[in-house]
Amino acid sequence: MTTQRPDKPPNSAAREKKPVALENRDDMADGRLFSPSAARNREVIRDVWLKEGVTSGRVLEIGSGTGEHAMAIMKACPDLEWIASDLDPASRASVAAWAQYEGVEDRLVGPLALDASTPPGSWGVEPGLSALYCANMIHISPWVAGRGVIAGAGALLKPGGRLFFYGPFSRDGVHISQSNADFDVSLKSRDPSWGVRDLERDVVPVAGTAGLELKAVHQMPANNLVMVFEK
Numbered sequence: 001m002t003t004q005r006p007d008k009p010p011n012s013a014a015r016e017k018k019p020v021a022l023e024n025r026d027d028m029a030d031g032r033l034f035s036p037s038a039a040r041n042r043e044v045i046r047d048v049w050l051k052e053g054v055t056s057g058r059v060l061e062i063g064s065g066t067g068e069h070a071m072a073i074m075k076a077c078p079d080l081e082w083i084a085s086d087l088d089p090a091s092r093a094s095v096a097a098w099a100q101y102e103g104v105e106d107r108l109v110g111p112l113a114l115d116a117s118t119p120p121g122s123w124g125v126e127p128g129l130s131a132l133y134c135a136n137m138i139h140i141s142p143w144v145a146g147r148g149v150i151a152g153a154g155a156l157l158k159p160g161g162r163l164f165f166y167g168p169f170s171r172d173g174v175h176i177s178q179s180n181a182d183f184d185v186s187l188k189s190r191d192p193s194w195g196v197r198d199l200e201r202d203v204v205p206v207a208g209t210a211g212l213e214l215k216a217v218h219q220m221p222a223n224n225l226v227m228v229f230e231k
């Protein structure tokens with residue numbers, strides 16, 4: 001089956017969107033949502049994932065969104081079990097619909113209604129994960145949610161397990177592009193608790209307290225990063 005986005009999904013703009021993503025997500029009658037940014041970045045993220053070599057075991061994704069990242073990685077890694085999750089019901093329905101469409105529903109757990117700002121012990125996820133994956137979420141949620149993702153990785157990853165973050169990040173107090181700086185201002189004007197997080201000043205110190213060490217930083221298109229931590 002193909003994941004090509006059709007020219008004009010039949011159900012576009014058929015329902016009011018909740019502001020869970022800063023883009024319009026077209027939708028299909030079966031519940032699949034289409035994220036323009038995921039269409040641009042899912043293959044490059046999948047390639048980094050493959051380079052990092054997490055190809056078996058259980059993965060928890062937090063803030064799965066449409067589910068298109070999960071599909072790209074699951075299809076490339078047939079031995080992965082993927083626990084999807086999101087706060088947003090339409091996003092959870094989309095992940096489930098995508099999994100059916102792609103024929104990987106037997107390896108999908110959930111999607112869980114997981115709020116990253118709650119304690120990991122309440123998430124209903126067994127420890128021993130190979131990886132925790134979180135893309136484009138911790139800049140459009142309060143930092144307590146970002147800290148929650150990291151605490152979840154500390155609590156739920158097996159030794160040697162990896163935490164992957166994808167998105168825009170600054171480095172040691174400096175934005176890596178003017179567009180990221182502008183984006184940070186616009187995020188904070190929407191909600192002062194949002195904002196581009198800093199790898200060295202925000203993420204690494206909290207990760208250290210959770211027993212996670214920074215292993216790799218991958219420069220991605222459009223001034224995004226993938227950062228990989230290991231427990």
Ligand SMILES: C[S@@+](CC[C@H](N)C(=O)[O-])C[C@H]1O[C@@H](n2cnc3c(N)ncnc32)[C@H](O)[C@@H]1O
Nearest residue numbers: 020021063064065087088115116135136141145
């Ligand atoms: C910008 S979207 C990114 C979706 C997807 N990861 C991607 O990159 O295409 C952010 C997602 O995070 C979810 N989200 C926001 N705050 C959350 C929280 N505290 N816990 C779990 N999910 C959250 C939203 O519902 C939304 O689907």
